[in-house]
Amino acid sequence: MRAWIAGILLLSAPGAHGAELVAAAAVSLREPLSAIAREFEAENPGTTVFLTFGASSTLAAQARAGAPLDVFLSADPSLVERLETEGLAAPASTRDFARNRLVVVAAPELETPLEEPTDLLSPGIRRIAMPAAAVPVGRYAREWLAERELLAAIEERVVQTEHARATLAAVSAGNADAAVVYATDARTTRGAKVAFPVPRSEQPPIVYTATQLTQADPAANAFLDFLSGDRARRHLEAAGFEAP
């Protein structure tokens, strides 16, 4: 029993020096946010930023279950709103910081032509990768497909993936034939090819929102300010994100 307690105390003891922030972020932010966090650490010696990426919906559920997160960067503002309503996120800290768009990607060896939305119905497209509707990109993709009246027809060809990047990885590896993914994600791979972008007029509004969780480390606020600043903006724009 003593070993139990000693072990648990050792493992759960906070770091002995400097501030440590845990930032949970939509996985589509992976590359620019990693660069932003490194710059923030360089500018704030002694501060360490731990990044955890996943589906925004999964991260929100973890925050709700008591995960020790300081900031949350969501690909869907409604997830942040819900945390605010539950008293888990601080509304005053919440800000929009980027926008994204949808594109349709095809597997590298796909032989079926995929040039417009109705091509998704062709029998050559056997598997379409898509996360559950709770995951932001899954919801955005479904909204667009439903708007085009394609969703019901392709539903049974959907293979469910974990999050935005896993959707892209499924197509890049050829395990799925096509997917609706973020434009920024499509740029990160040489595997999956962009078949066509979702037309501007049909794009659902995709806004990235950052917030500070209520029990956050005081350094969280500085990190959020840095995220809204010019240097962070350059990283986000280089990755293909648009200004909010």
Place this chain on the structure above:
Amino acid sequence: MNDADVFGIAGLTLWIGAIATVAVVPIAVAVAWSLVRHDFPGKSLVRALVTLPMVLPPVAVGLGLLWLLGRRGPFSALWEATGIDLVFTAGAAAVAAAVVGFPLATRACEQAFASVDVRYEQVARSLGLSPSATFFRVTLPLAKRGVLYGALLCFTRAIGEFGATAVVAGIIPGRTETLALGIWSRVQLGENSAAAVLGAVSFALGLAAMWAGERWLRSDPP
């Protein structure tokens, strides 16, 4: 992925496995000894309960632990009062690893104690040794190899734990990301070569541990 990441992940995994094993083995020894040397009502039910974490889906174990350790569970007042907040920490990963490793350790200890001839214990008692002295100076030394083998099984199971850990500890790089969790998150990201590096480390650790076990702890002729 750089070498520091690989060492960090492997180090955290071994550390969690070690904590879990050190915590579990004394309990496993006690439970196994009571099961082997004592008869009591409901013994078969206790045996079944001991084995349960081995046969339940690990994610179900994780769900249960999340409830027990969480802020909305039955012990929330206790966690509040003591300031212990394990959920989504390496401590939670160690608890998950301990729970799934427990049946393996207990089963191995049971076999070890069952193979100790009761007559040695009776002789020790007849020569005036107290029950606890008999246990520590006669039974335990005779069962040592089996108990250590159980500890090793518990450790290897603990360092490979995935399902329960992912639920109760999350996957926070640098904090709770063990080898198994790191492989999963990299496969999800399409980073198959990084996943393969972590897979190779898992393979090497598992093989080394089991080989050591076969060589030094099971070399007895049956």
